[in-house]
Amino acid sequence: MISLRQLQNRNILLGVTGGIAAYKSAELVRQLCQAGATVRVVMTEAAQQFIAPLTFQALSGNPVSTTLLDPQAEAGMGHIELARWADLVLVAPATADFIARHAAGRADDLLSAICRATAAPQLIAPAMNQQMWRNPATQENVARLQQQGVMLSGPESGSQACGEVGPGRMVEPAQLVEQVAAQFQSGLLQGVRVLITAGPTREPIDPVRFLSNRSSGKMGFAIAQAAVEAGAEVTLVAGPVALETPDHLRRIDVESGQEMAEVVVQEVAETALFIATAAVADYRPLEVAAEKIKKGSDERVLRLIRNRDILAEVAARPSPPYTVGFAAETEKLREYAQQKLVDKKVDMIAANRVGEAGTGFDADDNALILFWADGERSLQRKSKRQLARELMAEIAQQISKR
Ligand code: CTP
Numbered sequence: 001m002i003s004l005r006q007l008q009n010r011n012i013l014l015g016v017t018g019g020i021a022a023y024k025s026a027e028l029v030r031q032l033c034q035a036g037a038t039v040r041v042v043m044t045e046a047a048q049q050f051i052a053p054l055t056f057q058a059l060s061g062n063p064v065s066t067t068l069l070d071p072q073a074e075a076g077m078g079h080i081e082l083a084r085w086a087d088l089v090l091v092a093p094a095t096a097d098f099i100a101r102h103a104a105g106r107a108d109d110l111l112s113a114i115c116r117a118t119a120a121p122q123l124i125a126p127a128m129n130q131q132m133w134r135n136p137a138t139q140e141n142v143a144r145l146q147q148q149g150v151m152l153s154g155p156e157s158g159s160q161a162c163g164e165v166g167p168g169r170m171v172e173p174a175q176l177v178e179q180v181a182a183q184f185q186s187g188l189l190q191g192v193r194v195l196i197t198a199g200p201t202r203e204p205i206d207p208v209r210f211l212s213n214r215s216s217g218k219m220g221f222a223i224a225q226a227a228v229e230a231g232a233e234v235t236l237v238a239g240p241v242a243l244e245t246p247d248h249l250r251r252i253d254v255e256s257g258q259e260m261a262e263v264v265v266q267e268v269a270e271t272a273l274f275i276a277t278a279a280v281a282d283y284r285p286l287e288v289a290a291e292k293i294k295k296g297s298d299e300r301v302l303r304l305i306r307n308r309d310i311l312a313e314v315a316a317r318p319s320p321p322y323t324v325g326f327a328a329e330t331e332k333l334r335e336y337a338q339q340k341l342v343d344k345k346v347d348m349i350a351a352n353r354v355g356e357a358g359t360g361f362d363a364d365d366n367a368l369i370l371f372w373a374d375g376e377r378s379l380q381r382k383s384k385r386q387l388a389r390e391l392m393a394e395i396a397q398q399i400s401k402r
Contacts, residue, residue: 004035004181007184010038010184012090013085014041014090016041016093017091017097018046018047018050019127020050022047026059029059035177036247040086041053041060042065043064043066045066045109065082082110088183090176092124092153094126095128096126103145123150125176129160129164130166131164155170186230186231187231188396190231192233192273193233194275196220197237197260199278199279200213200217200241201255201307202240203281211284213279214279215239215241215279218363219387226389227275230392237251238251257281265313268321273399276325278310280310283304312346315347322348323347324349327349333353337369347373363384365387370391372398377394
């Protein structure tokens with residue numbers, strides 16, 4: 001059974017070429033978007049004879065790209081950006097001519113150029129007259145594309161728009177959506193229960209004041225999302241963050257480190273994997289004033305007391321889940337991270353350097369070095385979303401070794 005939830009937040013580049021089946025691609029865009037994918041449509045010139053770009057723009061909510069050498073388009077999302085942006089390139093319908101051009105390695109229109117420039121998987125859904133499909137040249141081109149790793153969906157047999165009967169009908173949108181979703185179904189953590197903490201905590205001083213930190217929760221949320229994509233059953237315990245809840249997981253909101261610790265203790269029993277991304281305050285005010293503290297003398301002392309170390313507590317349980325901790329360091333990254341691995345007795349530490357522009361707290365990018373008892377791996381700087389997927393893959397591999 002394919003779960004469409006794998007499509008959540010995936011970037012799908014849909015190429016539409018000039019065949020009568022192009023009208024079905026409108027429904028395809030609708031279904032992909034409904035499943036949570038972000039869709040950008042690229043149309044060939046011939047496709048625009050069958051259906052207007054405006055239809056796809058309205059359905060996808062994104063501009064439609066049609067030309068390779070349009071200075072305006074290239075200044076925004078040009079062919080290279082589109083090729084990089086795509087998590088998967090789907091061409092539906094794919095005409096005999098497009099297949100021939102693709103197989104020949106052409107790059108003289110936008111869609112062919114993207115097919116050349118992308119590293120993303122490609123899935124094509126041919127649609128054409130049955131004789132054109134059976135034609136040896138077409139068959140050779142299809143075989144060549146398949147050899148290059150391009151995936152094929154269909155065509156199906158049946159009555160055709162041209163009045164003939166035979167193979168050449170485009171696969172129905174619902175089935176194509178499932179096939180696209182299947183591409184993202186890693187199943188690495190299928191059915192595994194995962195508990196994740198994320199965001200900062202707020203340690204109250206009085207009813208209106210608190211101590212907190214700069215954590216945005218973005219990395220933790222990206223990891224939660226990646227765990228969902230890997231098939232896990234995810235519970236996300238979040239401090240105060242301004243982030244939308246990813247689909248298909250359970251989110252529990254907390255404020256203070258103590259609240260977070262209590263929720264984690266309640267939830268951890270059945271958990272196979274615990275990932276602590278939260279920036280839990282190490283200390284909280286010893287006393288919380290019942291009323292707002294009024295100003296007084298020039299100096300004031302705030303007495304702090306240590307908060308429970310949630311990660312260390314989980315790792316110290318009699319039969320702990322696989323535990324992953326985070327370490328944000330400004331210096332001696334390796335030394336401190338490896339120290340944490342030992343001190344807290346966790347299975348993996350994901351360490352990142354903070355204070356570098358564009359990465360770390362509140363940034364969209366990050367880079368990590370993963371340390372475990374007898375190994376390490378560097379994950380280069382990239383979007384937190386992409387990084388989270390790589391992290392989940394490594395965690396799944398480490399768990400499978402146990
Ligand atoms: N952590 C936790 N509970 C706490 C404190 C930290 O679960 N009360 C977890 C964090 O989620 C993170 C890791 O422990 O996974 C961070 O370790 P920690 O030693 O607290 O990091 P720093 O506070 O940055 O370390 P230090 O004070 O030693 O610089």
